[in-house]
Amino acid sequence: xxxxxxxxAVSVALGQxxxxxxxGDSLRLFYASWYQQKPGQAPLLVIYGKNYRSSGIxxxxxxxxxxxxxxxxxxxxxxxDEAVYYCDSRDSSxxxxxxxxxxxTKVTVL
Amino acid sequence: QVQLxxxxxxxxxxxxxxxxxxxxxxxxxxxxxxxxxxQAPGKGLEWVAVIWNDGGKRYxxxxxxxxxxxxxxxxxxxxxxxMNSLRAEDMAVYYCARAECGGGCxxxxxxxxxxxxxx
Numbered sequence: 001x002x003x004x005x006x007x008x009a010v011s012v013a014l015g016q017x018x019x020x021x022x023x024g025d026s027l028r029l030f031y032a033s034w035y036q037q038k039p040g041q042a043p044l045l046v047i048y049g050k051n052y053r054s055s056g057i058x059x060x061x062x063x064x065x066x067x068x069x070x071x072x073x074x075x076x077x078x079x080x081d082e083a084v085y086y087c088d089s090r091d092s093s094x095x096x097x098x099x100x101x102x103x104x105t106k107v108t109v110l
Numbered sequence: 111q112v113q114l115x116x117x118x119x120x121x122x123x124x125x126x127x128x129x130x131x132x133x134x135x136x137x138x139x140x141x142x143x144x145x146x147x148x149q150a151p152g153k154g155l156e157w158v159a160v161i162w163n164d165g166g167k168r169y170x171x172x173x174x175x176x177x178x179x180x181x182x183x184x185x186x187x188x189x190x191x192x193m194n195s196l197r198a199e200d201m202a203v204y205y206c207a208r209a210e211c212g213g214g215c216x217x218x219x220x221x222x223x224x225x226x227x228x229x
Binding site for chain 1: 145147154156157159160167171205207210211213214215216217218219220221222
């Protein structure tokens with residue numbers, strides 16, 4: 001079955017840079033999208049496509065992709081960036097398209 | 111501004127049915143595909159289903175195929191999820207989300223509605 005793999009947790013010092021990765025075969029064909037979710041809130045689109053920020057997302061967030069791995073980088077992490085980050089992508093390897101989410105990476109800002 | 115408001119969640123016994131609704135406003139609903147995504151308590155996001163803008167195509171995740179039906183009424187700007195034969199593992203917050211980025215992203219999400227499956 002289709003799968004996107006993310007590290008469960010990562011920490012970053014305030015003002016430093018952190019990169020979160022997402023691995024999966026579907027990423028060879030489709031770009032990942034990245035979502036930020038804070039406790040008790042709905043997910044918020046952060047990055048989509050090659051490296052496009054959703055409206056209102058600070059430019060410290062950026063995305064990249066290589067082969068079967070997509071990455072989300074926060075350059076100069078702020079306290080408000082502490083959240084769980086999910087990647088997702090479309091997958092067409094089966095008989096019909098599906099969408100798949102990674103398990104999420106909890107980012108802690110120290 | 112784009113708004114998606116889910117409703118219809120609640121407590122339901124295993125094996126029973128429930129219908130969720132998602133009222134859309136602030137955009138031309140009939141021009142966009144729509145997704146349902148769920149999140150079990152303390153767990154990650156799970157894609158449930160998608161429907162094309164005209165309702166012509168619908169696809170489902172394996173865990174709900176054959177039990178859930180996604181539909182829409184473009185005249186009412188409303189998305190639906192009919193959930194039958196509910197199981198304990200279907201208990202989750204259900205979100206509707208707008209499909210964008212050529213189908214590659216979900217750019218607006220509702221606040222979610224909680225479905226509790228319990229006897």
